[in-house]
Amino acid sequence: MTELLQLSQLTPLAQGRMRLVFEHPRDTASLIKVIRPDVIERRWGSGAAWYKRRRRYGRYTSYLREIQEYIAAYASHGMSLPFAQKITGLVETDMGLGLVMTAVRDASGQLAPPLSALLRNNLFDDQAQDALERFFKELLGCDLIVADLNLGNMVYAHDGIRGNHFVLIDGLGVSTVLPFKLLSRSFNRRSKRRCIQGLRDRIDRTRLRLQNEASGLPKL
Ligand SMILES: Nc1ncnc2c1ncn2[C@@H]1O[C@H](COP(=O)(O)OP(=O)(O)OP(=O)(O)O)[C@@H](O)[C@H]1O
Numbered sequence: 127m128t129e130l131l132q133l134s135q136l137t138p139l140a141q142g143r144m145r146l147v148f149e150h151p152r153d154t155a156s157l158i159k160v161i162r163p164d165v166i167e168r169r170w171g172s173g174a175a176w177y178k179r180r181r182r183y184g185r186y187t188s189y190l191r192e193i194q195e196y197i198a199a200y201a202s203h204g205m206s207l208p209f210a211q212k213i214t215g216l217v218e219t220d221m222g223l224g225l226v227m228t229a230v231r232d233a234s235g236q237l238a239p240p241l242s243a244l245l246r247n248n249l250f251d252d253q254a255q256d257a258l259e260r261f262f263k264e265l266l267g268c269d270l271i272v273a274d275l276n277l278g279n280m281v282y283a284h285d286g287i288r289g290n291h292f293v294l295i296d297g298l299g300v301s302t303v304l305p306f307k308l309l310s311r312s313f314n315r316r317s318k319r320r321c322i323q324g325l326r327d328r329i330d331r332t333r334l335r336l337q338n339e340a341s342g343l344p345k346l
């Protein structure tokens with residue numbers, strides 16, 4: 127029997143609404159993502175709708191979507207894209223199947239902060255804005271399909287080759303039942319433009335809210 131990688135006693139580095147993110151215990155260049163136990167119980171536990179319990183890939187459907195998108199990008203560009211997550215494998219852990227990927231880091235070697243944290247900590251400066259505009263251009267210029275462009279899914283990274291840049295670390299792939307984005311390149315591009323506009327609006331709203339909070343004005 128394969129030995130399960132033990133994660134449940136470790137402290138996660140980060141978490142989202144769906145997953146916990148651990149540093150790989152045997153490889154500090156990698157992260158392992160597992161589905162949060164509370165989410166598993168709520169969504170796939172005994173109280174969940176029967177059709178959810180019986181879905182063939184169960185709680186791992188999102189892994190499949192992300193792996194497919196990684197392969198699609200590799201196939202169409204002959205390499206992985208520097209502004210999108212690099213998936214390196216799957217691993218069996220004591221918290222279920224884990225998705226392994228390259229850890230994206232900032233200039234100090236820490237985990238790169240998500241855009242939400244940059245905004246919250248007033249670190250979204252001109253350099254970061256320029257990097258975000260470059261990221262939007264790159265995203266529109268390729269065939270990558272995006273399901274969820276939220277403020278937590280982009281991290282602000284730094285490396286010797288690209289300098290400061292954003293990387294999409296989650297939310298890739300086709301999530302809709304009707305895969306129009308797969309069938310039509312122009313539909314996909316239009317959809318990405320809408321996502322980017324939505325994100326710009328969210329950035330503006332977040333900045334305004336934080337400014338108001340700092341100046342003691344009532345919440346918007
Ligand atoms: N490859 C990575 N490199 C650096 N940080 C990462 C990476 N992957 C995830 N993170 C950090 O972990 C957080 C949670 O990861 P992720 O977005 O994959 O979880 P999720 O639960 O699927 O998210 P969501 O809430 O969007 O469903 C991210 O917001 C980011 O801060």
Ligand SMILES: [Mg+2]
Binds near residue numbers: 143278296
């Ligand atoms: Mg996320």
